[in-house]
Amino acid sequence: MKFPIPKLLKKSALINPKQYQQMYAESIKHPDLFWSKLAEEFLTWNKSWDKVSNCKFQNAQIEWFQGAELNASYNCIDRHLPQRAKQPALIWEGNSPGEKRTVTYLELHQEVCRLANLYRSLGIKPGDRIAIYLPMIPEAVFAMLACARIGAIHSVVFAGFSAQAIRERVLDSEAKLVITANEGFRGDKVIPLKDIVDQALEAVECVEHVLVVKRSASAFNLQAGRDLVYQEIIQNYSDQAECQVMSAEAPLFILYTSGSTGKPKGVVHTTGGYLLYAAVTHKYVFDYQDGDIYCCAADIGWITGHSYVVYGPLANGATTVLFESIPTYPNAERYWQLIEKLKVNIFYTAPTAIRAVAKDAPNGPDKYDLSSLKVIGSVGEPINKDAWLWYYEKVGRGQCPIMDTWWQTETGGILISALPGAIETKPGSASRPFFGVNPVILDPNNEIIQTPMEKGRLFIAGSWPGQMRTVYKDPARFKQTYFSDAEGFYFTGDAAYFDEDGFYWITGRVDDVINVSGHRIGTAEVESAIVTSGIIAEAAVVAVEHEIKGQAIIAFCVLKNLQPENAEKLVKDAVRAEIGAFAQPERVCFVPGLPKTRSGKIMRRILRKIASGESKEIGDVTTLADPSVVNEIIACYND
Ligand code: WT7
Numbered sequence: 001m002k003f004p005i006p007k008l009l010k011k012s013a014l015i016n017p018k019q020y021q022q023m024y025a026e027s028i029k030h031p032d033l034f035w036s037k038l039a040e041e042f043l044t045w046n047k048s049w050d051k052v053s054n055c056k057f058q059n060a061q062i063e064w065f066q067g068a069e070l071n072a073s074y075n076c077i078d079r080h081l082p083q084r085a086k087q088p089a090l091i092w093e094g095n096s097p098g099e100k101r102t103v104t105y106l107e108l109h110q111e112v113c114r115l116a117n118l119y120r121s122l123g124i125k126p127g128d129r130i131a132i133y134l135p136m137i138p139e140a141v142f143a144m145l146a147c148a149r150i151g152a153i154h155s156v157v158f159a160g161f162s163a164q165a166i167r168e169r170v171l172d173s174e175a176k177l178v179i180t181a182n183e184g185f186r187g188d189k190v191i192p193l194k195d196i197v198d199q200a201l202e203a204v205e206c207v208e209h210v211l212v213v214k215r216s217a218s219a220f221n222l223q224a225g226r227d228l229v230y231q232e233i234i235q236n237y238s239d240q241a242e243c244q245v246m247s248a249e250a251p252l253f254i255l256y257t258s259g260s261t262g263k264p265k266g267v268v269h270t271t272g273g274y275l276l277y278a279a280v281t282h283k284y285v286f287d288y289q290d291g292d293i294y295c296c297a298a299d300i301g302w303i304t305g306h307s308y309v310v311y312g313p314l315a316n317g318a319t320t321v322l323f324e325s326i327p328t329y330p331n332a333e334r335y336w337q338l339i340e341k342l343k344v345n346i347f348y349t350a351p352t353a354i355r356a357v358a359k360d361a362p363n364g365p366d367k368y369d370l371s372s373l374k375v376i377g378s379v380g381e382p383i384n385k386d387a388w389l390w391y392y393e394k395v396g397r398g399q400c401p402i403m404d405t406w407w408q409t410e411t412g413g414i415l416i417s418a419l420p421g422a423i424e425t426k427p428g429s430a431s432r433p434f435f436g437v438n439p440v441i442l443d444p445n446n447e448i449i450q451t452p453m454e455k456g457r458l459f460i461a462g463s464w465p466g467q468m469r470t471v472y473k474d475p476a477r478f479k480q481t482y483f484s485d486a487e488g489f490y491f492t493g494d495a496a497y498f499d500e501d502g503f504y505w506i507t508g509r510v511d512d513v514i515n516v517s518g519h520r521i522g523t524a525e526v527e528s529a530i531v532t533s534g535i536i537a538e539a540a541v542v543a544v545e546h547e548i549k550g551q552a553i554i555a556f557c558v559l560k561n562l563q564p565e566n567a568e569k570l571v572k573d574a575v576r577a578e579i580g581a582f583a584q585p586e587r588v589c590f591v592p593g594l595p596k597t598r599s600g601k602i603m604r605r606i607l608r609k610i611a612s613g614e615s616k617e618i619g620d621v622t623t624l625a626d627p628s629v630v631n632e633i634i635a636c637y638n639d
Contacts, residue, residue, distance in 0.1 A: 001385075002501075003392070003425045006399050009374065013287050013421020020422035020432075027435040028462075034436060035064070035276070035465055042279045042315065043272070044079050045070045046245045055463035057488050060479035064273035064465045065248035072252055072275050073116075073149035074243045076314035077109050088319045091293075092138050093338055095185035095325045103138050105317075108145075110239035111138070115146035117237035122209055124176060126151030126244050129254065131175040131207075133157045133166055133197060135184035136324040139213045139230065140300050141310055143179050148252060148271075151244035155254045155266070158301025159184050159193060161580045166200035169256050172266055173472065174206045179230075181215040187329035194220040248272025254472050255303055257409040258522035259481060260493070260511035266472030267303075267409050274307075274412045275315055277466025281413040281434060282312030285403055286346045286375050287420040293372070295321035296348040297335065302519075303409040304379055307466075308348060312413070327353040332360035336368040336395070347395075348377035348403075351387050352517040355548045358390045365394040375420045377403040380518030381550045382506055388427035406430035406506050408492065409520070410482070412466025415439070416504050429503045436464045439504060441496055446486045449497075457510055458496040459489035512604065514543040515551050521583045523604070526553060529578035530585075533570045535560055540594050541585060542608045552586035554611040556633065559590055591636045593629040595621070606630060610637050 010016070015023065027034040032052035039045070039052075050067035077089075085106040092101040103111070124130065130152050134140040140156075147154040155173045157166050170178065178201065184191040194212055198221060201207055212220065213230040222229070252271045256264040282288055294313050298304035313320040321342060327335050327349070335357060339347060357364060376396050378388075383404055392402055402425055406416040416439065418424065418431035425431060433439050441449040441456040449456045467490070471478040485491040495507045509515065512523040523541050530539040538558045546552035557571060564570065568588045575584050595603045609618045615634045621627040 001427055003401070005421060005424055006401060008399065009287065009401065009421045013419075014284060014289065015419060015422050017422045020419055023435055024433070028438055031436050031462065038280050039065060039272075039276050042283075043070060043075050043276055049248065053463060057463070057483050057490060060470075060475065060483045062463050062467050062469050063249055064270075064463070068248040068272055069245045070248060070272055070275075071149065071243035071245055072271050072311070073112060073145045075275060076145060076148070076311065077105060077112060078243070080105050080317045081109060084317055087317075089314060090138050090141060090320060090322055091342060092322045093324065093342075095187070095329070097330065097334070097337065099324075101138060108142070111142045112145045112149055113239050113241035114234050114237040115142050116149040116241040118211075118234065119146055119150055119152060119177070120241075121237070122177060124150060124152050126246070127153065127250075129153045129155055129173040129175040131155045131157055131166070131170050131173065131178045133159055133161075133178060133180045133193060134213065134300075135159050135181055135186075135191075135193070135215060136299055136322050137181065137213065137215060138322065139179075139181075141322065144253075144300070144306075144310055145314075149241060149243055151246050151250065153251045153253055155256070156301055156306070157256070158299060158580075159191060160301070160582050162577050163196045163199035164578050165580060166197065167204060168263065169266075170200065170204060170207060172256075172263075173254055176206060177209050177211060178207055179211045179213070181213040182220040183216055183218055185215070185324065187326045198223070246271050249469070251469075253306065255306065255409055257303075258513060258520050258525055260513055260522060261524050264522070264525070265474070265477065265481070267468045268470050268472050269412050269466070270469050273465030273467070275311055277413040277464060278307040278312035279315035281466075282308060282318075283316055284419055285405060285414050285417050285434070286348070286377065288313070288316055288318060288346065290317070292318065292345040293321070293342055294318050294346045295323065295338070295342070295344045296377075297323045297327070297353065298348070298350070298379070303412070307413050327357050328360060332357040333364040333367065336365045336370060339370050339373060340368040343372040345372055346375045346377070347373060348379065350380040350518040351378055351383040352380070352548060352550055354378070354383070354387045354391050358387060358394075359548065362390070363394070370395060370397065373400050375403060376400045377405055379405045379407070381515045382508065383428060385427045392427070401425050404428075404430045406504070410468045411464075412468065415460065415464070416506070426503055429499070429505045431503050433504070436462075438462050439496075440489060441498065442486055442489070452500045453497055455495055455497045455507060457485070458492045458494045458506065459486055460492065461489055463490075514541070514553055516543075516546075516553060516582060517549045519582050521553070521579070525579060526555070526575060526583055526585070529575045529583070530555060530557060530571050532578055533574035535564060535567060535570055538594060540602045540604060540607055542604050542611050544586075544608075544611045546586070553583070554607075555585040555588045556591050556594060556607055557588060558593060563590055589633075589637050591629075591633045593626065593632070595629055595633065596625050597623055598625045600625075607633070610634055
């Protein structure tokens with residue numbers, strides 16, 4: 001099933017099919033030349049580069065625009081002021097419909113300068129880390145850009161993470177300052193952010209100050225000497241602040257993400273390459289043109305928010321919508337109401353959100369004027385055909401192509417996607433590689449698969465400017481995780497195949513990473529969280545398919561002693577406390593033992609079969625240390 005490029009876009013889009021072919025070919029043949037041209041076109045540099053790229057995957061070495069200098073805040077704000085001072089940079093849509101704030105580029109400049117001056121007055125120097133634990137409010141964007149302005153490195157922590165999760169991230173990044181709000185709102189839930197931060201920072205020594213934004217009138221605790229209230233002091237600072245000129249390879253931010261083993265990794269993105277890649281992909285993938293109202297519904301706590309709410313759109317001088325609420329509050333028509341009200345031209349959200357609103361209000365979009373839309377996007381997990389078709393027909397009215405964008409925290413920006421005027425779409429396929437991206441699918445022997453429809457592991461040959469540069473403080477882990485599976489290739493962790501048309505289909509992770517509602521969760525992290533409940537000797541978690549969330553977590557747990565009455569609650573609470581509510585298992589199953597090989601490795605494959613009701617297809621279990629445990633687990637699960 002294939003959908004053509006809509007007529008209107010054929011005429012108006014930035015690039016047509018022929019141009020895509022030409023540009024793509026050029027980008028692969030002469031990547032340095034290709035990216036240097038775009039770097040000149042898209043960004044303003046204080047100093048040009050000596051060398052465009054210097055990358056050797058064998059050594060996990062990635063460098064772009066060596067010797068060049070720029071400032072990301074200048075590129076996202078200052079340089080737009082001559083033409084765009086009065087244009088809205090941010091349109092904030094608060095949790096309750098009707099709560100709204102518009103921030104023009106001029107106001108953004110003033111707010112960011114004030115905050116940059118405040119940071120400087122607290123002794124924050126270039127290279128220092130600032131942790132941001134904020135809801136989706138304009139101050140979150142100010143906080144990020146003010147870091148960029150003074151060369152400090154931000155580490156945004158999603159406001160759904162628990163105290164323990166913040167603590168780990170603050171300690172790993174040795175943040176000097178934490179910025180939070182008194183509380184946050186998501187639908188009808190109130191999240192006591194300041195209390196959570198207080199708990200997170202108990203006995204943490206690196207943090208010198210906590211800056212609290214008053215999101216509401218509710219009272220909150222203030223620790224004398226440490227805590228400052230944003231609204232009480234921000235006016236004391238000048239609305240002019242110089243930009244710290246940074247090297248292209250200076251870290252812009254750290255963002256923690258989960259892997260198959262161990263603790264979350266601090267993914268490091270740098271200033272020049274990242275900003276360029278975010279800007280270029282934002283423009284071409286969404287066909288962003290001057291004057292478009294652009295809305296990405298993602299949270300700034302994740303990479304989608306960094307690249308496609310903040311950096312990409314603002315580097316391009318766009319008006320970007322900040323959406324604080326959830327798609328189902330106060331009802332499942334919230335998105336459509338927002339699109340109608342703000343006359344949104346480009347809308348970007350996740351399959352899980354589409355499925356949730358399609359289920360609750362299948363005809364919801366019919367009631368609204370969505371004619372402003374020209375391109376709609378999807379990100380975070382494979383989008384199933386039903387959700388795709390609903391989105392296409394109900395929301396896009398058959399006139400807006402769906403950009404199913406495949407990428408990762410590590411890639412900084414979109415690597416595989418259709419392009420509105422240049423590439424047709426197929427439901428469920430992320431379509432074709434972006435400029436400069438060379439996907440490779442390898443078989444179990446690390447041979448490159450040349451035949452369509454044959455599934456293998458997805459790797460990328462050659463670097464692109466938005467690629468992560470290292471794992472914070474752990475270059476060895478960077479090399480091991482991404483460059484050790486096949487020499488000379490970047491390993492994505494995903495499985496995929498391509499079809500006869502050269503369209504890519506991503507089928508899911510091949511490692512122990514679970515994707516719940518687009519949130520990336522490591523099995524190992526959930527398992528160690530479960531053990532902190534104190535009642536569990538050993539746990540193994542697997543994913544099962546879920547109608548709305550895409551995947552849900554099933555936990556198999558071996559109790560230490562007799563089962564307490566509230567055992568399931570204790571296990572779930574432990575996960576909430578260690579990671580956050582979004583990582584809670586859907587179901588906890590208490591079993592007498594786990595299926596292990598003789599060398600002690602847990603066979604999650606077997607648990608996956610049991611959890612998805614396919615216990616008849618388990619196959620050979622003779623390699624297990626104790627094969628009889630399998631039937632016992634099946635009995636517990638079906639109980
Ligand atoms: C993993 C990365 C990219 C921003 C949000 C997630 C899965 C992401 C798609 C897509 C199929 C997708 C992959 C990937 N994924 N987008 N369009 N189709 N799968 O970033 O948290 O780093 O997760 O999300 O498995 O590896 P992330």
